[in-house]
Amino acid sequence: MSETTEVIKELLESINLPAEYRTNSLELLEKGESRYVRDLKVNFSSTLTSDHLSAKEIGLIGASIAVNNHNKPLLSFFTNFAESNGATAEEIAEAAACASLLASNNIFYRFRHFTQKEKYTQIPARIRMQIMMKPVTGKEFFELMSLAISAVNGCEMCVNAHEDSLIKLGTTEERIFDAVRIASLITATGKLIF
Incomplete structure (x- = not known):
């Protein structure tokens, strides 16, 4: 061999x-x-270790990125990893929901950003986002997952908005950096294992 x-x-x-x-x-x-x-x-x-994220948080970020990237083997792995580190079914469901919501938001806000037309900022988005109001994972962590997904999806406006929210919530830049680092490496792995 x-x-x-x-x-x-x-x-x-x-x-x-x-x-x-x-x-x-x-x-x-x-x-x-x-x-x-x-x-x-x-x-x-x-991707499985961090000085700034718990193992459960790594698992939830991994699951959300795997959902975002349509990666069944990595979704299975990170769901099991999250569960074995204390994540509940509700938290794992929220990681999946976050990926779905951010898919629409990232497309919509990228469009607004790319066109740079004032008219499009005046028209209501009509995208329901109630899950962001009281997430079971907590506001800070939901924002962190949202930032990681937005970075993977390449939405500059969303990345800046979520990063700003996280800083205002007291999140350290190291924690933000690690979430994005992990998301990038999961995405890289998913290009070969899917």
Whole structure:
């Protein structure tokens, strides 16, 4: 067995996938003996620890990013990770709901930002967002998930608005940075494992 195949096997086992699981993308890396698989494994492992987020919060952010990215294997992994670290069914459902809500918000507010037309800021959005009023995960953490999803979806206006809200709520920049770092690495893993 090649070193690349061994590293892929270790990565898959850490995500609770069978050693023989392959996507076309993983097969390309394996066939080319890509050294990147070692980076991928280390980067994915680093999503599971943080000095600024609890394991439960990491699991919930991971679940929300996996929902956002339509990634079934990573959704299963992060849902189990969140549950094993104390997340309730309601909190996990809220992570999924956050991804859905932010999908609409990110598209809508990106449109407003891109066009830069005053008229579009005057027309009511008519997007219901009651979940943001009293989230079961708490206002601060819901904003943190919203920021991470907005960063993945590339909505500058949303990223700035959520980051501003978080700072006003007393969140540290290190906590914000870690949430986005984790979201970026989960997204990178999901490009090869889906």
